[in-house]
Amino acid sequence: MSGRPVVSPLVIAEIVSAAPARLRRKLDKQPQIANEWDWNSTTDGWQISTGNETVALEGQVEITDHVRCSCLLSPRCFHVLAVLSVLDIDDAPVDEPTPESSQSHDEETQPEQMEIADAQRDAANQLWKAAASVLAVGLRAAGTLLQAELLRAVHECRCQGLHRLAAAGMRVMQDIRLLRNLDAAFSTDAAHSDLTELLRCGWRIIHSDGTADSEWIGTARRKYEPIANQRLTGLFTEPILTRSGFAGVLTYLMAEDGSLGTISNVRAGTESRIFDAWQTGAEFGQLSTSHEQLNRATVLVQKATRSKDGRLGGGKDCRAVVVDGSGWDTPKVAERWAVPIHEQIERCFQHESHPETHRPAGWDFVFARGVILGGNGEELLFQPSSAAVPLWLTIAQDQSPLMYRTNIVLLSRCQNLPVRCVVRVDLAKPGTASILAISSDPLAEESDCQLKLPEEFRRTVSLGIEELKRGHLTSATRTPTLRNHSFQMETRPDGLEALRRCLRGLLLGGRHAIPTGRLPELTRNVRRLEIQKQPMAASLLGTLARSATASQTDFEGIRFPNDPSPLAETYLAASCYEMSARRHFEQDGWRQLDTQ
Template structure:
């Protein structure tokens, strides 16, 4: 069913609460049937035709269904009927934030991925203990209100219920309970945990609708984020220095900026799982700081492929994004968020200026930073929430020599420091040029290039290549059009094999693709994802394979996995053998501890692989 307006979480919860118990058991089947109902719009109302004698009418306020009474059904059982619930359950959930589009923070130009962490073994132990049982240390305590702690506890309990049931058992009732907790959390300023809860609810809905963008790994990471943050918040004795990070903010403010002299660096397509797409252009000021200019709106990969040629929404410079990446701009009266996203207010004035080559200041300094410092900065940025990352802080700037095609569309390369890396496709949508360009570069063994890329936090020494340029002093092994100003944005510019001049490349790199990760940690990860998929009951019957982790010298991981298995199997019973009340507290804490350990250990291993 398409064409439905957004619905607030309280409206959906209100209609579900009104259902009698006997109808709640049938709600998921009703939602499945509702997908075939016809939607029409007239006079500011949306009508859904159930059958010849039954119609659900949605009354909109500001384009949103805000209360349960705004959904009206003509059947005899109304208002306590399945029709209202089924229609509202299929509608998109309104996030409760009405942003000014001129200053709203755009979607971050990264595909949400598992959040890595820069940690050694001591930090791994500390994080696992804090997530599983221990309270945070510190003399200064931030004062959270009782309502905030209650809201955090509600988010924890809603997430625990989803974890215990698994995706296979999380129907509309559990998803609505989670959305209700998200609404309460957002109303009380728990923005980071609420955002994670929203992503979990969206993941459950995507799985139910068999949407191709559903990823179990992403749902696992979102659930870990929800439970970890809400657990820390509900304790109530949060250290003051950690409160701002864990509470989050609803919206990033845009502050005035002094005159900016900007130089284009590269342009990348943006295709977010949330249904938004567009483009993001990275620019650099005289001091070497990176900023972003974005054009992101509802759409898919086709919009991202087209938006590179749209005009940059800064003043009246008349530059498209693909032109700005090879030119410059002088901006006055500008605004920007603390993370470096440039705003497009009415006061902004901008004129076109000359750009700079990658081999000229101030861009050249990006490639002069030592690799170990770049990797440390990028992985530290990837450990932060997406909205908190400074523009470009998760990028690395590499000088590499290509070693030829590896598996799939990846290309083996060697950095100037002698480290073996794998260049991979940043986005495999066929509308974008990434895949075709990587296949061309796979035939350029020995070619020396400058690369702008983003480390893959889940694979050893792997970088998603975003843009390439010819390395200085290497001749013309790669011949680029003069209009490209010495670099190609791999998401937009299409390379051709004729641009590789045979016999002009340097010696090829000998080697093989780096391993994707540690097998023992991947085994632990599969156990965690199995819990998210099948729930507590499935894991209770599984072999925890603790011995394999101990043989790999992951003793803490083996201990946490054993604790998780024990908690899954431990179910309190009364003298007659019947299950008694169990809030799944121990089981959920055990899963969170194992999940935090797995993330920290994996990211420590991945980061170390860059520096070997």
């Protein structure tokens, strides 16, 4: 959908609410039909030919007057509904500020506690009820009318300054679209996390005592704070390729205080744009160097800015110049490889508990020194020097234009290769991380297999975008060395599969995912949790089942209660418990890395 306009959530909500019910039901059966129509770009916007009628869009669809159809029912017609349903929704992305706006450093910083106005509480309650209604029927059955209610509530939250809540609502909306369109990008775990975030944030605001922590409110735009004159050392560049149609590169640099910053070049486009961005000049402090050079360079900057999540910005007064440096051998950078891995993992878990916008750049990175024992063509078995057991290093993104797989296959043919590497840990999978960048280890003992890189590499390789050659290795076998190796970390099961299945079932199928015929099975699962000495999990599972199946009978038959809020509250409590317990067991699994 690259190039098509975006549509305001309020426009969709208004047109869907005004459309006849029969048209909404027709769209629910054919949500993607507009993609089959003929789309043509014009000087004034877009024209979509449906065969018999024509829909016209005037630029970005911000008001209902920006969309019209040639049929008599416009804009309350099926053609308009279908076209709007396939447009990307304007989610007010948090972009980097312009050079002029980034100079507003004297604005007041957001206080830690903020007052909650009655209008904000009402907006949060409106979005809570919309989310509860979606949960009651499940994401699969959340039709256009429920989607419109959700979008109207998101718009109201955005107008009232509840930015974190509005962003969570938009993610839930995107999850609904992905699932109903059978898009491969849909993730049940991600959708569960998004809905839990929405309910949790909404509950905090609704039940606040008049004030709330600023992190629950969020910000409309990413805030940039001035930083002192800095010496930044390039670490590596990561290719970015998303299913939503964005591509480019992201370069990580380390400051003298050990914090990480990022400079990006990510725009709408296909995979071919990655290599264009890699060779394009970095947009920072009037630099005239490419990301290909920046990721190995040392940069001196003045009057720059940085956001909480590490994005580096600069206005018209920012100055940056590239100087000679030592790369990964710079003392401050080299210190990161001296920190034991288990300490770095603990720090990752601490950062994970914070909102995404408050996590520093590279919060899930681990700097590891050790030996590649071999590989199976898909993964590398890596023995860190500061850990008792090895790690499996996996492919970060397995997409054809990227070089991760090619490099992993070559490294799989190496035995006892000493390296330094930067990996991104998968906290949900103890013992597993994806490898991002690699370098030879100057402190390692002599080995038959060594990494010998050309001078232009400066001893480091960004594995997603640069290709290792056979000539860069002093020794390698013809085939992967560990084809039949099955080492895995021992992880204790948390015993919460029954609760987890119930939560995922409700998420996708709503109340009907727990039919009365399954109640005996749920009762057995509750009893099993009690025997396992998990009384809280047992209580939550029982309450969740009762809330989902609660019904009332009258002359019209058996019906579910009109207010789904009790179900949403129970779902939220069970989700928070499940996430907390899972994190505890995951953290316990990662502690096996600690040397005895």
